[in-house]
Each structure stands twice: as C-alpha cells, then as structure tokens.
Amino acid sequence: MKSFSIDELNKFTTSLLVSKKIPQVNAEYIAEMAVRTEAMGILTHGLAVLGYLDNQVPDVFDPGTEPEIIKEKGASVLIDGKNGFSQLAMKLAIEMAMDKAGTMGIAMAAIRNTSWLGALGPYLESIARAGFMAQLWGQSSQCADCAPIGGITGKFSTNPVALAFPTSGDPVIADISTATVSMGAVNRMVRYDEKARARIFMDKNGLPTDDPNAMLDDGSIFFLGGPEYAHKGYGFSLWAEALTAMSGGSANNPDLPQSQNLNLTIIDIEAFGGMNYFDSEIVRFITHIKDTRLRPGFDAIRLPGERAFKSLKDSLQHGLSLSDAKLEMLNRMARKNGVSELK
Template sequence: MPNISGKAAKQIIKGALLKENVEPQAAEYVAEGLTSTSLRGVDSHGIRLIHHYLAGVKSGRINPRPVYRVEKKLPTTALLDADNTFGHAAGQEAVKIAMEMAAEYGSGQVAIKNSTHFGAAAYFALEIASHDMIGTSYTHSDSLIIPTNGKRSYLGNNPVCFAAPVKGEGPFCLDMATSIITFNAVRRLREMGEAAPENVGTDKDGIPTTDPNEITMLLPVGSYKGYGLSLMVEILCSMLTGMNYGSHISKMFENIDQKRHLGHFISATNISGFQEIDTFKERLAGLLNELRSEPPLNAEQGVMVAGDPEKKKYLSRGQDGIPLTDNEFQQFRDLNQDYQLDVEIDCG
C-alpha cells in the first residue's frame, strides 16, 4: 500500500478547503483533525473523509464561513450554535469555551447545535487534556444501532471519549463508539474488498453477516450496555441542544445537499480543583504503568490501556506516513492536481 506523509496530507486537505472558500481557521481545524486522526491509526475517521466534506461544501450542506453564536445562562454551561459548519471547527470552538469556563469556575460544559459530522471524538478531548484538564466529548449520529430485542436500527453508534493528562507520555484517551465497529469502517472494508468480523453488523432483515456490502445496521458493544450508553449520549447531544434524535437524524451519506443539524457535547474539568495537577499526572502514570506490567495472557502482546495502540501508530506513521489504498492515494493526487496545490507527495 502507498503511504502519504502527514504533512503532505494536511497541506492538501487545507489547501483544497481554502480553494473552496472555507474560512481559514475552520480549514485548519478540519485539516488537523483529519490528519491527526489518521496518524493515530483511526483510518475510518481520518483523511479519507475529505472528499465527503468537500462534497458537502459544494452541495450546501456545510457552511464554509460560519458565524458562531454562544448563549450562556450559567457560569459553567454554554450552548454554541455552529451555523451548520464543519463539526471539527465547531468542536474546537466549544473546546476553547469549555476550557475558559473550567479555568475560572472549575468545569465547563458546552452543548453544540446546528453542526455536522465532527470526525473522531478524541480530537477534542485530547486538546483539553493537552492543557492539563480532563476532557470528554460526545456526538450522536444517524440511525445505525439495533436496540436490544429490536429488529431495526434506531440510535446512532454514538461515541464516548474521555482524556486525561499523564506524566511522561501523551494523554490517556478512551475513544469508543457504542457499536463494535463504526459504519465508516464498514465502508472502508467495502472499498478494500475485505470481510467484516463476525457479529458486528446485520443485513436489512437483522441477520448477522460478515459481508460489508450487506451490512446496513450495527450491533452494540456489550449488548444492552452499549445500547444504554448510546441512549445516554443521545440525551446529551439531542435533548440539551434541541436537535433531532435517533431515526430522525439525516443520514451522513444520503441527501448530501440537506443540512444535518447535528448536536455534540464537550466538557472540561479543572484537575486543580481536586488535586495538584503534577500529583494527578504522576499517579495516573503509575496506575497505567502498573496495568501494563500485569502478567499477560499472551506474552507477545502484553497488557495495554486505552489509547496505547493509537500512541504506537502515531509514532510509526509520523515516520513512515499514512497507508492508503491505491485508489485513496490516487484521489489525493487528483486533489493536489485539481486544486493546483503543488504539494510534494512521496509514495512510500
């Protein structure tokens, strides 16, 4: 498989967005969000999505030059109207607001309305954790998960993300969808001609299948527990924002000329309100390292904690580049040429 460097990918993504009249800060947020996600190994929500986002700008779904509006009724809460711009941009604007409130009052919670797909939830929680706070981020999505004892999808595979700073390494980060795999991962399996794992998705009749071309619905992680988590996120992202919920949310890859009006929820917690920050980071490092030192069932793999695989991928891909299929690599070449960006792309 050919590789593209993170630097080249970001330059092409940002350059293409700017050529489509996207506001420069929004373009930076999207380019950084997609590139950092791919560098962390989360390909389903990384650079491959730029083509979908560009189509959304051209069709009118995504507002390239938003005017944000913030409503605050209490010192530690805010409602951000994203004006139908990129979810990456809306989320990072909310991160700034949440951290400002947390710095002054101890915590900050921001609900976001009138947004679009915001990519990987980790992009926002990790930004908060990089400022020595605890960050969480959530979003809802279109109907994909079958509720327990149901036969058709209703809720999205709404992700949960929690990040916290650690001494001597990058933040701890748990970023999980409430389905076993995401639908973007299913789409990538289709493109690569590979089978899906068993018991992750079903066909239109609710029958489990490993054929990604037949998968139309996803199974929740942990059965009714994943279903419950998805409902929790739906409450945060729909009920607190006034946005649509469940099966009323428009599909990501259908009717691309229609605005999606998605909701997200982001929070920041000031650690110093509970513990000295350095003490917290040192103790968390001790906890994680003790877990990693636990006797492994498989000596070749060892015990890991959430975020460890992504940290390893970030190091290797930062050096070797982001692997793409031949088709994906050609699409980046086409973007580079079509938008006359003249970015040097090395095929690794």
C-alpha cells in the same frame, strides 16, 4: 503506498479547502486535524473528512459559515454549528470549556446542528496535555445503524464517545462507538470483502451474522456488547440522544436533514484531589495494571491511545504513508478544484 511529510500534507489539504473558498485560518485548522487523525492511524475518520467536505461545500453549507454562541451560563455554553463546520464549533467549544473549567473546576459545552467531525479522540489530546480530563459524546440525527433492544430496524447512529486524561507521558484517549463497530469500519469491511471476527451484525430477519453486507439489506449493527449484552451500549447511546435533546438539537429523526450534535465536558483535576496526587496515583496504577500475565497472542498491556501516538510519532519522523486509493481520492479532489496534485 507513498509517503508524504506531515507539513506537506497540511499544506496540500489546506490548499484544497481554500480552493473551496474556506477562509485560510479555518482551512488550516480543519486540515491539521484531518491530517493528524490520519497520522494517528485512524484511517476511516481522518483524510476521509476532506472527501465529505468536498461534497458538502458549497452546495450544502456556505464556506464562510461560523459557529454561533447561543447561550452562556456559568460553567456551560451552547453553540450552534449553523449546519457548518463541526471542526470550528469544536475548536470554539474546547477554548471556552477549558477557560471555564480552569475557573470553575468543571465545564460543559454543547454543540448542535453541525457536520461530521470525524474521529472524536484527537480533539481531546490538547485538553489532556493541558492537565484536564475530558469526555466528548457524538450523535448523528439521521443515521439508521443500530436497532433498539428487541428491534430490527436501525433507529440510532453508532453514537461515539471519547474519554481522555493526562499521564506522565502521552495522554490516555479512548475513542469508541456505542455500537460494536463504527460505520467507517463497516464500510471498510464491505470494500475489502471482509467478515467481522464475531457476529456483530443483525440481518433483516433479526438474526446475528458476521457479514457486514447485512447493513446494505435492512440489517443493523449490534450495540456495544454484541447480541447477548447489547443493552450496555444501548444505554450509552440513549444518553447521547438525551444530550442532543438537551442542547436543542434533533435526536434521531429520519424526517429532518442530517446533522451531528456533540457534547464536551472538561474537568480540572486541580479542583478535586490535585494534580500532584493524580500524577503519582496514575503512575502507580498504570504500573500496577501492566504488571500482569499476558494472554496468548499478546506481547504487552497497552492503554487506549498508545498505538495512535506511536503511529503519530512514526508519521512525524518518517512521513505518512497513503494507500493508492487514498492518494487518488485526494488527487481527484485536487483536479476537481484546480489544485496541484500530490506527487
């Protein structure tokens, strides 16, 4: 393990992206979000995005690709990612939806035909800190990770969703898969020869197992709820597919090129009960839920996002520690693209 300052990593990752002919301002934003996600402890969806982009640019999409506004009507906007950078499409969606929500009370931005965003939650932080509530749905059009209820063959991505709202401190940000785990977590378990803590996978014969290697042999991941209650996650995942179809994107279809589709909703609290009441009620409610007896093995009641913000603060103060494998991944990209390595 070796530690680097956030500023050092931002500069290094920006230089990697600029070496791929990505415009400086775009490279800075993409790099900042990848580093911040990693610093929040989301190791499967942070700097890993850079490895993905290194393989995509310029062979799959042009480094100068910019998102396009297709349709704008009242509180809604439709953005086409042009099979390019989801980070840039997301940035545009956030800016437009926040402006619309501030005027109209609520706004929705749909993004179709874009690339892998990585973790969803970090993109909602700025929205919640500005006093809004937000939800973000993600869908991938070609993944075969989860089977429909009663089936064996994967027909869905792990289709994630993130929810965020402000508090008197850091925002609450829940970022989850509609499956029991993300594919990033599955790949990590396989890499380190780990088993799941429960039988959250289905093997090729339709039987529950704790072995992630089932995914490499025509198996699938159970939806959120596991073998007995997967219908809960199934319903949420179907909603993500419907949002994709609504935006003119491709619901799961292995015959078409891979793309990710996103849907962002932003709500202005002031348009409803008002921020003053919301703040006081959330403070009361959080105090209420934390005042409870603890289960064995737990030392506190935590809210979604607490661990991530603690990790971020530690990284900002002491630097971000990278595993030898993660550092080598970045330096391999540096050597490939003629950029000075991290030392």
